[in-house]
Amino acid sequence: MMLDTATTRTAPSRTAPIFELIEVEKVFQVRPPGRRFTREKVGLRALDGVRLSVEKGASLALVGESGSGKSTLLRMVAGLDAPSGGRALYHGRPIREVRAEGPGFARDVAMVYQDARGSLDPRMTVGALIAEPLRHFGIVPKAQEETRVGELLERVGLPADAAKRYPSGLSGGQVRRVAIARALASEPSVLVADEAVSGLDVSTQAQLLTLLRKLQQEMGITLVFITHDLGVASYLCEQIAIMYLGRIVETGPTDAVLNAPAHPYAAALRGAAPRFFEPIPEPLPGEIPSPLDLPKGCRFSTRCPMAQDDCRTRDPQLGTLGAGRAVACLHPLAPSDT
Amino acid sequence: MMLQQINAEALLSVSDLTVHRGPAKILDRVSLSLAKGETLALVGESGAGKSTIATALMQLLDGAEIEGTADLQGAGDLLSLRKREMVKLRGQRLSMIFQDAGAALNPAYTVGRQLITTLRRNLGLSRSAARSRAIELFTQVGINDAEARLSAFPHQLSGGMQQRVMVAIALACNPDLLLADEPTSALDVTIQAQIIRLILQLTRERGASCIFVLHDLALASQSCDRIVVLYAGQVVESGPSEEVLKRHRHPYTRQLESCVLEIGRKDLQAPEGTVPSHDQMPAGCRFATRCPRALDRCAREAPPLTPADPARSDARDHLFACWNPE
Numbered sequence: 031m032m033l034d035t036a037t038t039r040t041a042p043s044r045t046a047p048i049f050e051l052i053e054v055e056k057v058f059q060v061r062p063p064g065r066r067f068t069r070e071k072v073g074l075r076a077l078d079g080v081r082l083s084v085e086k087g088a089s090l091a092l093v094g095e096s097g098s099g100k101s102t103l104l105r106m107v108a109g110l111d112a113p114s115g116g117r118a119l120y121h122g123r124p125i126r127e128v129r130a131e132g133p134g135f136a137r138d139v140a141m142v143y144q145d146a147r148g149s150l151d152p153r154m155t156v157g158a159l160i161a162e163p164l165r166h167f168g169i170v171p172k173a174q175e176e177t178r179v180g181e182l183l184e185r186v187g188l189p190a191d192a193a194k195r196y197p198s199g200l201s202g203g204q205v206r207r208v209a210i211a212r213a214l215a216s217e218p219s220v221l222v223a224d225e226a227v228s229g230l231d232v233s234t235q236a237q238l239l240t241l242l243r244k245l246q247q248e249m250g251i252t253l254v255f256i257t258h259d260l261g262v263a264s265y266l267c268e269q270i271a272i273m274y275l276g277r278i279v280e281t282g283p284t285d286a287v288l289n290a291p292a293h294p295y296a297a298a299l300r301g302a303a304p305r306f307f308e309p310i311p312e313p314l315p316g317e318i319p320s321p322l323d324l325p326k327g328c329r330f331s332t333r334c335p336m337a338q339d340d341c342r343t344r345d346p347q348l349g350t351l352g353a354g355r356a357v358a359c360l361h362p363l364a365p366s367d368t
Numbered sequence: 369m370m371l372q373q374i375n376a377e378a379l380l381s382v383s384d385l386t387v388h389r390g391p392a393k394i395l396d397r398v399s400l401s402l403a404k405g406e407t408l409a410l411v412g413e414s415g416a417g418k419s420t421i422a423t424a425l426m427q428l429l430d431g432a433e434i435e436g437t438a439d440l441q442g443a444g445d446l447l448s449l450r451k452r453e454m455v456k457l458r459g460q461r462l463s464m465i466f467q468d469a470g471a472a473l474n475p476a477y478t479v480g481r482q483l484i485t486t487l488r489r490n491l492g493l494s495r496s497a498a499r500s501r502a503i504e505l506f507t508q509v510g511i512n513d514a515e516a517r518l519s520a521f522p523h524q525l526s527g528g529m530q531q532r533v534m535v536a537i538a539l540a541c542n543p544d545l546l547l548a549d550e551p552t553s554a555l556d557v558t559i560q561a562q563i564i565r566l567i568l569q570l571t572r573e574r575g576a577s578c579i580f581v582l583h584d585l586a587l588a589s590q591s592c593d594r595i596v597v598l599y600a601g602q603v604v605e606s607g608p609s610e611e612v613l614k615r616h617r618h619p620y621t622r623q624l625e626s627c628v629l630e631i632g633r634k635d636l637q638a639p640e641g642t643v644p645s646h647d648q649m650p651a652g653c654r655f656a657t658r659c660p661r662a663l664d665r666c667a668r669e670a671p672p673l674t675p676a677d678p679a680r681s682d683a684r685d686h687l688f689a690c691w692n693p694e
């Protein structure tokens with residue numbers, strides 16, 4: 031009934047997923063806001079009822095509101111955090127369990143952190159930083175280390191003399207490339223990257239994106255990629271998941287979703303993407319609710335231009351919408367509305 | 369001649385700003401000027417020196433040798449002001465929003481305390497006056513429930529909220545000149561739109577000028593009157609946004625534009641090569657190692673900034689530096 035789209039899912043849908051999240055929840059224990067000296071803690075629900083599966087060779091963009099839980103979700107996929115509820119599986123087994131068994135998981139699933147500079151030891155040279163995973167996972171014999179470091183530097187577009195420098199002497203973009211080179215060093219089959227290209231100039235970004243796309247298409251690397259740039263999501267990722275306040279509110283083939291978003295928040299995101307010489311659009315009304323004090327009913331209802339009475343009492347769940355799409359909204363937009 | 373004309377009415381005019389770190393020339397004779405009420409975008413390769421320009425103007429650049437001048441109307445040369453005068457100026461006329469808000473806020477103090485301290489120190493307000501001004505500022509930057517939020521610690525706020533706190537702190541003293549270094553790179557596009565609108569609205573209301581460091585050319589076109597394109601520490605093209613983006617002359621500007629990813633685009637061709645390291649920088653045009661239009665002379669002789677079209681008045685200060693322009 032909904033959309034007739036040219037985009038198809040490339041990920042074979044019948045193979046078992048690499049990652050599967052089932053009703054995943056993540057609650058952080060935090061002090062109540064403004065109460066500095068209390069021992070009391072309240073639960074901050076950073077992820078709530080997240081269902082997601084990532085198939086081998088898939089490329090998935092995670093986009094959404096700042097603070098909606100994207101990094102939390104990614105850290106869970108990388109096995110850095112355990113869910114507080116629900117199940118997070120890697121080839122059908124709990125991710126944390128697999129990760130605890132040995133270095134195999136960490137070699138196979140490489141992560142690029144949001145805070146690239148913070149993730150690199152400032153006392154190590156760039157060369158040593160990239161050699162570390164090579165040695166740790168035994169990727170090349172010691173004699174070939176330097177050559178491989180050189181290759182990795184070239185791949186991410188850093189000059190060879192960068193090997194001798196320290197992270198503090200590099201610009202933000204250069205540090206980002208080091209982080210990507212380090213992640214690629216272990217020859218992973220899955221790359222999870224948290225804003226790996228944000229804050230880069232567009233030509234550097236283009237080089238990294240074409241590299242990632244090549245790895246994705248030629249070597250079948252599975253990609254889970256957080257970005258705020260919808261153009262980047264559309265270029266690199268077949269699938270998109272849009273998050274708002276701890277929930278996935280819409281998911282499906284990237285271009286289909288972006289061309290005709292069904293969730294009002296997805297539509298707002300689409301509308302706010304910068305366009306040459308157009309006036310900057312009016313922002314959504316209202317403020318993002320605190321995750322400590324979630325609105326009743328739909329969590330977007332306090333800002334949603336389409337909200338109706340039932341939105342303030344009923345909490346919509348992610349439901350299918352045809353053509354590989356799903357949306358969590360009681361009154362989804364029809365394609366002609368956007 | 370022409371540059372001087374513009375300089376006469378400028379709020380800020382930077383000329384021949386050169387920064388060395390050891391043997392590396394990080395900025396090479398960068399000149400730019402900014403009229404009162406104008407917004408300007410610095411764009412260009414990562415590592416080109418955009419943040420270096422902003423931090424040099426604030427005298428926050430450590431371990432570097434600085435030459436050139438940067439005249440702020442009524443204050444003199446920012447680069448040679450004494451520390452004490454600079455500290456005073458930073459409280460009163462000049463402020464900066466840093467590339468990384470999370471790191472710029474002190475995690476040990478509530479955001480209210482950080483804002484109130486700024487207000488008391490710079491405007492000499494009493495505690496209670498500073499407090500009510502802080503509430504006012506928080507409300508202006510769109511933080512609801514401002515009074516309660518004053519007692520939040522930075523980590524208790526989302527990235528977008530932290531960035532708004534930074535905007536509030538930066539605007540606390542009604543600056544004439546705001547430097548915003550990628551104020552929204554880490555934020556989703558709805559909050560980005562909100563924050564850029566907010567900065568523009570608040571600076572316009574006050575007749576203040578603004579220098580943004582941006583990577584998103586579409587966002588630059590939406591928010592800035594003028595664009596300065598940097599490559600490897602040099603200005604390669606500058607002028608009114610429409611001129612630079614629609615009638616660019618420099619091959620590097622074209623390269624940047626060809627990499628813009630609009631939604632649905634799949635045919636991206638990444639440019640070859642990287643910026644040469646500082647010890648291998650060509651003596652002439654620094655883009656020569658990667659330029660598809662390079663001529664023999666390019667690597668030897670540095671092209672000067674030249675007016676793009678002296679005959680057209682709306683292109684008056686559109687400048688580019690290239691021997692073989694488009």
Ligand SMILES: Nc1ncnc2c1ncn2[C@@H]1O[C@H](COP(=O)(O)OP(=O)(O)OP(=O)(O)O)[C@@H](O)[C@H]1O
Pocket residue numbers: 058059060074075076095096097098099100101102103144321523524525526527528554555556
């Ligand atoms: N270690 C932690 N302790 C307490 N709260 C946390 C922690 N990590 C994240 N949070 C909270 O969980 C929520 C989700 O945070 P997360 O970092 O996953 O968001 P995000 O979508 O990655 O945002 P951004 O786009 O700003 O990076 C936020 O409200 C955040 O403040």
Ligand SMILES: Nc1ncnc2c1ncn2[C@@H]1O[C@H](COP(=O)(O)OP(=O)(O)OP(=O)(O)O)[C@@H](O)[C@H]1O
Pocket residue numbers: 198199200201202203204229230231389394412413414415416417418419420421
């Ligand atoms: N503390 C430092 N020590 C040595 N070199 C530095 C230092 N900080 C920056 N640099 C060098 O100065 C040059 C300019 O850096 P700057 O941070 O100004 O670039 P930028 O244009 O802001 O880049 P980005 O877009 O990545 O933020 C880069 O080549 C960088 O390697």
Ligand code: SF4
Pocket residue numbers: 293294295328329330331332334335336337338341346358359360361362
């Ligand atoms: S359920 Fe209602 S409030 Fe929520 S997104 Fe849909 S229309 Fe808006």
Ligand code: SF4
Pocket residue numbers: 618619620653654655656657659660661662663666667671689690691692693
């Ligand atoms: S001066 Fe020469 S090398 Fe430099 S941009 Fe122009 S054509 Fe290219």
Ligand SMILES: [Mg+2]
Pocket residue numbers: 100101102144224
């Ligand atoms: Mg994040």
Ligand SMILES: [Mg+2]
Pocket residue numbers: 201202418419420467549
């Ligand atoms: Mg910078």
